[in-house]
Amino acid sequence: MPSITREEVAHLARLARIELSDAELDHLAPQLDQIIALVGQVSQVAADDIPPTSHALPLTNVMREDVNVPCLTPEQALSGAPAAEEQRFRVPRILEED
Amino acid sequence: MSDLTRKTAVELQELMTSGQASSVEITQAHLDRIAAVDDSVRAFLHVDSEGALAQAAAIDAKRAAGEKLGPLAGVPLALKDVLTQEGVPTTAGSKILEGWKPPYDATVVKRLKAAGIVILGKTNMDEFAMGSSTENSAYGTTHNPWDLNRIPGGSGGGSSAALAAYEAPLAIGTDTGGSIRQPGAFTGTVGVKPTYGGTSRYGLIALASSLDTPGPCARTTLDAALLHEAIAGYDPMDSTSINQPVPAVVEAARRGDVTGLRVGVVKELGGEGYQPGVEARFHEAVELLTKLGAEVVEVSCPHFQYALPAYYLILPSEASSNLAKFDAMRYGLRVGDDGINSAEKVMNLTREAGFGDEVKRRIMLGTHALSSGYYDAYYGQAQKVRTLIQRDFANAYEQVDVLVSPATPTTAFPIGDRADDPIAMYKNDLCTIPVNLAGNAAASFPCGLADEDNLPVGFHVMAPVMRDELLYTVGAALESALAEQWGGVLMAQAPELEVTR
Amino acid sequence: MTAAVLEIDDALAQYDPVMGLEVHVELNTRSKMFCGCPTEFGAPPNTQTCPVCLGLPGALPVVNARAVESAIKIGLALNCEIAEWCRFARKNYFYPDMPKNFQTSQYDEPIAYNGWTEVVVDGETYRIEIERAHMEEDTGKSTHVGGATGRIHGASHSLVDYNRAGIPLIEIVTKTIEVPGDKAAAVAKAYVSMLRDLLLALGVSDVRMDQGSLRCDANVSLKPTGSATFGTRTETKNVNSFRSVERAVTYEITRQAAVLASGGKVVQETRHWHEDTGITTSGREKSDAEDYRYFPEPDLVPVAPSREWVEEIRSSLPEAPTLRRVRLQEEWGFTDLEMRDVVNGNALEPIVATVELGVTPTAAKKWWLGELARAANESGQELNALGVGPAEVAEVQKLVDAGSLNDKLARQVFDGLIKGEGTPAEIMAKRGLALVSDDSALIEAIDRAIAANPDVVEKVNSGKPAAAGALIGAVMKDMRGQADAAKVRELLNAKLGI
Numbered sequence A: 001m002p003s004i005t006r007e008e009v010a011h012l013a014r015l016a017r018i019e020l021s022d023a024e025l026d027h028l029a030p031q032l033d034q035i036i037a038l039v040g041q042v043s044q045v046a047a048d049d050i051p052p053t054s055h056a057l058p059l060t061n062v063m064r065e066d067v068n069v070p071c072l073t074p075e076q077a078l079s080g081a082p083a084a085e086e087q088r089f090r091v092p093r094i095l096e097e098d
Numbered sequence B: 001m002s003d004l005t006r007k008t009a010v011e012l013q014e015l016m017t018s019g020q021a022s023s024v025e026i027t028q029a030h031l032d033r034i035a036a037v038d039d040s041v042r043a044f045l046h047v048d049s050e051g052a053l054a055q056a057a058a059i060d061a062k063r064a065a066g067e068k069l070g071p072l073a074g075v076p077l078a079l080k081d082v083l084t085q086e087g088v089p090t091t092a093g094s095k096i097l098e099g100w101k102p103p104y105d106a107t108v109v110k111r112l113k114a115a116g117i118v119i120l121g122k123t124n125m126d127e128f129a130m131g132s133s134t135e136n137s138a139y140g141t142t143h144n145p146w147d148l149n150r151i152p153g154g155s156g157g158g159s160s161a162a163l164a165a166y167e168a169p170l171a172i173g174t175d176t177g178g179s180i181r182q183p184g185a186f187t188g189t190v191g192v193k194p195t196y197g198g199t200s201r202y203g204l205i206a207l208a209s210s211l212d213t214p215g216p217c218a219r220t221t222l223d224a225a226l227l228h229e230a231i232a233g234y235d236p237m238d239s240t241s242i243n244q245p246v247p248a249v250v251e252a253a254r255r256g257d258v259t260g261l262r263v264g265v266v267k268e269l270g271g272e273g274y275q276p277g278v279e280a281r282f283h284e285a286v287e288l289l290t291k292l293g294a295e296v297v298e299v300s301c302p303h304f305q306y307a308l309p310a311y312y313l314i315l316p317s318e319a320s321s322n323l324a325k326f327d328a329m330r331y332g333l334r335v336g337d338d339g340i341n342s343a344e345k346v347m348n349l350t351r352e353a354g355f356g357d358e359v360k361r362r363i364m365l366g367t368h369a370l371s372s373g374y375y376d377a378y379y380g381q382a383q384k385v386r387t388l389i390q391r392d393f394a395n396a397y398e399q400v401d402v403l404v405s406p407a408t409p410t411t412a413f414p415i416g417d418r419a420d421d422p423i424a425m426y427k428n429d430l431c432t433i434p435v436n437l438a439g440n441a442a443a444s445f446p447c448g449l450a451d452e453d454n455l456p457v458g459f460h461v462m463a464p465v466m467r468d469e470l471l472y473t474v475g476a477a478l479e480s481a482l483a484e485q486w487g488g489v490l491m492a493q494a495p496e497l498e499v500t501r
Numbered sequence C: 001m002t003a004a005v006l007e008i009d010d011a012l013a014q015y016d017p018v019m020g021l022e023v024h025v026e027l028n029t030r031s032k033m034f035c036g037c038p039t040e041f042g043a044p045p046n047t048q049t050c051p052v053c054l055g056l057p058g059a060l061p062v063v064n065a066r067a068v069e070s071a072i073k074i075g076l077a078l079n080c081e082i083a084e085w086c087r088f089a090r091k092n093y094f095y096p097d098m099p100k101n102f103q104t105s106q107y108d109e110p111i112a113y114n115g116w117t118e119v120v121v122d123g124e125t126y127r128i129e130i131e132r133a134h135m136e137e138d139t140g141k142s143t144h145v146g147g148a149t150g151r152i153h154g155a156s157h158s159l160v161d162y163n164r165a166g167i168p169l170i171e172i173v174t175k176t177i178e179v180p181g182d183k184a185a186a187v188a189k190a191y192v193s194m195l196r197d198l199l200l201a202l203g204v205s206d207v208r209m210d211q212g213s214l215r216c217d218a219n220v221s222l223k224p225t226g227s228a229t230f231g232t233r234t235e236t237k238n239v240n241s242f243r244s245v246e247r248a249v250t251y252e253i254t255r256q257a258a259v260l261a262s263g264g265k266v267v268q269e270t271r272h273w274h275e276d277t278g279i280t281t282s283g284r285e286k287s288d289a290e291d292y293r294y295f296p297e298p299d300l301v302p303v304a305p306s307r308e309w310v311e312e313i314r315s316s317l318p319e320a321p322t323l324r325r326v327r328l329q330e331e332w333g334f335t336d337l338e339m340r341d342v343v344n345g346n347a348l349e350p351i352v353a354t355v356e357l358g359v360t361p362t363a364a365k366k367w368w369l370g371e372l373a374r375a376a377n378e379s380g381q382e383l384n385a386l387g388v389g390p391a392e393v394a395e396v397q398k399l400v401d402a403g404s405l406n407d408k409l410a411r412q413v414f415d416g417l418i419k420g421e422g423t424p425a426e427i428m429a430k431r432g433l434a435l436v437s438d439d440s441a442l443i444e445a446i447d448r449a450i451a452a453n454p455d456v457v458e459k460v461n462s463g464k465p466a467a468a469g470a471l472i473g474a475v476m477k478d479m480r481g482q483a484d485a486a487k488v489r490e491l492l493n494a495k496l497g498i
């Protein structure tokens, strides 16, 4: 029984916004299955009373003053844009409202 | 004058201060070397000759005007293509960023410029730093100057290969799971991963935010320390930056005194799966440290065995989110915008075309690990393992000052050998990964050639948070003792590259 | 075919509504949540961006301390507990107006949680439990091109401006609100209106609903009357005025009731509110595929507000609006009914400000709830958008007190002020509105009135002094209203000897 099915991999690709071809799915699904079996080892460490660590260092309260700093110019902001119009980023039609 | 490209940064500085060479001459010599050998090494993705020479000329002018300059002013450097440099193409080794010119400098780049260091160009790397060989670069593999049929390590293979090929005396790498240390080991050069938060991540194209650390690469310990000092220190633009003075790395590298230093050999990092030649050189180096006055003991870090699985959950999870921004809307590649396709479709097509296999694998793995229903078993559990590994380090550092191990289980492997075997590839980083999970400092120093293949072996030193100077203490002591043994530096044993002109 | 909506009374006869309200407030900090870009509304597109809020590769966020302080203020004012330690989290989903394709927000560790507040509707007080208030960032703004007037459907492409991306938001989420069905919509409106007052009093937001700095999402579900089982809820997005909140809730109640009454099932989905037609339409269906993959933001460190800081903020809070209202009512001597009219009419703050300028509470109320409220209502504007402020009201009242204007003329001055005709003095001059204070002119008018109305004089003389009112009316008419009625009465009485 694989730890992840081809269908699940296809679902992940949709969530991750990657248009995988069938051939790629065939290739990637068994590899992911292997990797998931490897990483699944973490569950062997019984660690109910262990707190999780999300940051390497125990820093807290790093904040900045509420002051303005210079912005990019609109030309700089748009310099990498694949398409621009009216000083805005031009993007293909959006299907759904957020 | 002897070949300027064979000099260390310290020697180059002496030539400049004594007026025997200008920065422009030194820079030109390195640009010439790149032109001569990079067709076979392929360390660089972009060479900024014009920018470098202009920077060099500016430094020469300042020097002529009597301005006080830093210890690396005028010395050329190779910059890993994962750090933004204003107006210079920055790709992170990916097609999806081809042609992108950032409108801003990374903090590390700002500091390099402030130190007067001359940036020669951007070096090759595994795409978004995902890999251990540079084979995952969208722009082709970098070749190991010690054996052009082999990989130089990764992800920062370009930076380390540039050093080993004498294309630059200094380089910048970034280390998420070993991307500075492993290529350092494979190329016989020095690679240092500073304490997480000791160097700024601002402008580093993120792979895994909680692990990424920029650091210095060089051919000698002292050069690395000088570069470390130039780029390190608190940055208010990076919330995870440590607001403390930079450890006294240069002083440590100059002294290199290990007398009374307590050194712990990590029991779990050796044995089965380790190449005999690697283990032999490692143990000899440990012996040498004992002779130099260090107190060596064996220590156990029982949870290190779970570091690799935990790492391959944390990294892909963070990466899947960090790489979501590459969506064809604001910069970079855009595929399929035919006026009919929706934004969603264009995003899907662009990410399909713009990302390589390894990037896709890791994005999907991370997406899976963060999914509802899996989070606790994967990401949550991995974060607990992280705590256990931090505790292993804390316990060990109660007994010893530094920990040591081989930097890699093997020497550099042939190109193509593990290219489509992700798990074999991941195991390259067994020794280097625990440090990233705990945020410690670590480095790899050359400690000889393996008997089987005559390829460099790296000696891995790990030090507690913000005790980076201890790395240099050990590195410098080993370096001078080994040079005495060999009658010169290890790099002197590297084969000469054929020059194409 | 079944009706799309039921009458509200029919709907409420069969179902009890259950609501939840999520309000997003843009803070009025100078800089954005995670970068130093300004937050001005209406700046030219993409002039207020930097690598951080554009989500450029390599950029990193740093938390705005004042935004955290504002979040704590809001939490305290809503009687919340303030977390001793909390983190930001990434909410992952793709959308072109979101630069990083994740929103930096908070997930299971909000900065403020477990609070409550109260609203008053028709003299009845309703307690609303607050689930949480958390910090997050706003998105950019898309303009849809090529379709019908800016609509997303049928558009050929969109243009994105990221000036708004990264502006600090506080999301305030209520627990389930269950009130009598006929009050539900009014309670929702009162809650949002109360929040507006509160946020203004705290000084943390401009709360310009017309600029989208306060946006409300309304969750509505129905359960059969008397049942304990909750129904399927819908989330109506971007309801951006008090009145719309009331209308949207009412609409959803009547729509869902019609669906259920005809044997259908309410679909769990996002719905969009249409201000013009007053209906909601189906948006994106909430599917299991919607998986935000929250995880702690690794680029930021935890926020752990010290208890000293929290207490310092608490001690600096202005008086809670509800308590303040009780105090003001007592000071002003208004009845409950009067006070309710004031609050419902959004006239509380203007009256406070007007009274501070020396006007009596009664006079201030008279203008704000009378002439000005009527004008606002007629033009469909908010009271504070009329262009007449407390200073103008105080000035006009001073003229009345000095005898230069009477109430009737004052109304004309207000009309002039609303139409932007200048200062009260200029309007009086232009419109010729000053009262005639010259006795001789008044006496001449009184003589004319007496001469023209012998029958009235007759009545007065035959012992009916009240009839003199008609003569006063005649004099005022003669004077075109520009006379002080009390003065006229005094002079007339003297003339008639009464």
Ligand SMILES: [Zn+2]
Pocket (backbone or CB within 6 Å): C032, C035, C036, C037, C048, C049, C050, C051, C052, C053, C054, C166
């Ligand atoms: Zn910004």
